[in-house]
Amino acid sequence: MRIDEYKDMIYACGRCNFCRGQEFNERCPEVFTQYWESSTARGRMAIARGILEGKLKYSEDLAERIFGCFMCARCREECKKAAQIDVIAITKAMREDFVEQGIPIPVEGAQMADSAYESGNIFQESAKAHSAWASGLQFESGSGILFYPGCLASHRFKEKTNILVRVLQAAGYKLDFLGDDQKCCGTPFWISGKMEHATKWVQDYVDMLSERGVKEIITPCPSCFRAFDEEYPSILGVETLPFKVKHTSEVLEEIIERGKLELKNSIDVVVTYHDPCEIGRYKEIYESPRKVIKALPGIKFVEMDRVRADAFCCGGGGGVKLMFSEHSEKVSAERLVHVQATDAEILSTICPACEMNLTHAVYKADAPIRVLDIAELVAVSAGIVDEEILDPYYIPDD
Numbered sequence: 001m002r003i004d005e006y007k008d009m010i011y012a013c014g015r016c017n018f019c020r021g022q023e024f025n026e027r028c029p030e031v032f033t034q035y036w037e038s039s040t041a042r043g044r045m046a047i048a049r050g051i052l053e054g055k056l057k058y059s060e061d062l063a064e065r066i067f068g069c070f071m072c073a074r075c076r077e078e079c080k081k082a083a084q085i086d087v088i089a090i091t092k093a094m095r096e097d098f099v100e101q102g103i104p105i106p107v108e109g110a111q112m113a114d115s116a117y118e119s120g121n122i123f124q125e126s127a128k129a130h131s132a133w134a135s136g137l138q139f140e141s142g143s144g145i146l147f148y149p150g151c152l153a154s155h156r157f158k159e160k161t162n163i164l165v166r167v168l169q170a171a172g173y174k175l176d177f178l179g180d181d182q183k184c185c186g187t188p189f190w191i192s193g194k195m196e197h198a199t200k201w202v203q204d205y206v207d208m209l210s211e212r213g214v215k216e217i218i219t220p221c222p223s224c225f226r227a228f229d230e231e232y233p234s235i236l237g238v239e240t241l242p243f244k245v246k247h248t249s250e251v252l253e254e255i256i257e258r259g260k261l262e263l264k265n266s267i268d269v270v271v272t273y274h275d276p277c278e279i280g281r282y283k284e285i286y287e288s289p290r291k292v293i294k295a296l297p298g299i300k301f302v303e304m305d306r307v308r309a310d311a312f313c314c315g316g317g318g319g320v321k322l323m324f325s326e327h328s329e330k331v332s333a334e335r336l337v338h339v340q341a342t343d344a345e346i347l348s349t350i351c352p353a354c355e356m357n358l359t360h361a362v363y364k365a366d367a368p369i370r371v372l373d374i375a376e377l378v379a380v381s382a383g384i385v386d387e388e389i390l391d392p393y394y395i396p397d398d
């Protein structure tokens with residue numbers, strides 16, 4: 001069993017309750033949605049201990065406990081003050097054990113991984129559909145800087161992704177793009193525990209990018225960013241890869257700081273910012289997006305409740321959006337409450353999954369709030385797109 005590797009950590013849990021907090025919605029979105037003690041990080045450590053001691057067995061009854069975790073890492077952050085348990089690594093190991101023991105996982109999780117493997121993207125669409133967002137853009141094959149949007153940005157946010165590339169190109173970046181050769185980064189494999197194809201997938205990707213001369217990847221997706229930055233080296237057992245990866249928020253910060261774009265338009269709106277878990281707590285990128293927003297003329301920036309390491313998940317993490325959509329919706333509705341308390345007109349973020357969840361929450365609540373990537377704010381300020389995209393009732397050309 002994979003959890004054997006984490007035995008010391010599992011036994012280190014002192015049930016201190018830091019990871020849960022006193023209120024149901026205080027820290028862990030999983031317990032906020034499921035209410036069970038077994039839905040908390042410390043509950044999962046007790047389950048893992050029971051399995052290690054042979055008192056419990058993996059079974060379908062445990063699926064919601066193990067696959068209902070948003071992998072938001074709020075508990076891991078809190079556990080830094082306690083036993084320093086890597087709850088995310090243990091949850092991933094439990095998911096892998098599930099699959100290895102042949103116990104059915106939630107069908108949507110299995111489908112996501114199978115779609116990625118079979119069609120190259122999680123939506124089971126054609127390679128042409130996967131690259132349709134790039135229509136009208138010119139790329140420079142072999143430039144060494146690869147723009148890698150990932151599945152969600154490619155399929156669900158075609159217009160946003162097109163705008164983002166126009167911003168980067170206007171700032172002088174010569175971008176390569178894989179076109180119809182782009183495939184999913186592989187995140188669905190480690191989210192679902194279906195790792196049988198992961199090593200070959202990752203090795204093939206690294207070989208393909210090396211042959212193409214890629215030295216740097218720029219991606220707007222925190223999951224893809226973490227895939228190339230952390231999961232690939234870990235799966236291949238290497239310290240470094242032949243390329244580096246940057247998240248677009250870091251690139252936008254560089255663009256602003258070096259004055260690579262003229263920010264000529266004033267944007268007179270109130271903007272707040274949601275920290276995505278995988279770019280915030282996982283990678284500690286908190287300041288780059290804030291610096292970008294604050295540099296744009298006219299914007300009034302307001303912080304919402306629970307930010308940076310304390311941020312509440314958008315509801316989209318860990319595959320829960322697919323596997324337990326009602327839990328996901330409850331969490332995104334709660335996050336929207338934090339947004340509405342600021343009176344912001346624009347909710348900005350830097351993650352396609354967060355944008356999707358929070359946009360759904362906004363639609364459901366019929367709230368006059370527009371959810372945007374910070375690149376879209378930069379695009380308006382630099383005159384690359386019209387300010388009509390700021391309108392809460394704007395319909396993207398997707």
Ligand code: SF4
Nearest residue numbers: 013016017019042079
């Ligand atoms: S914070 Fe860590 S040690 Fe404390 S109960 Fe949670 S998992 Fe256990």
Ligand code: SF4
Nearest residue numbers: 028069070072073075
């Ligand atoms: S990762 Fe997030 S959802 Fe999962 S147990 Fe920890 S706080 Fe709860």
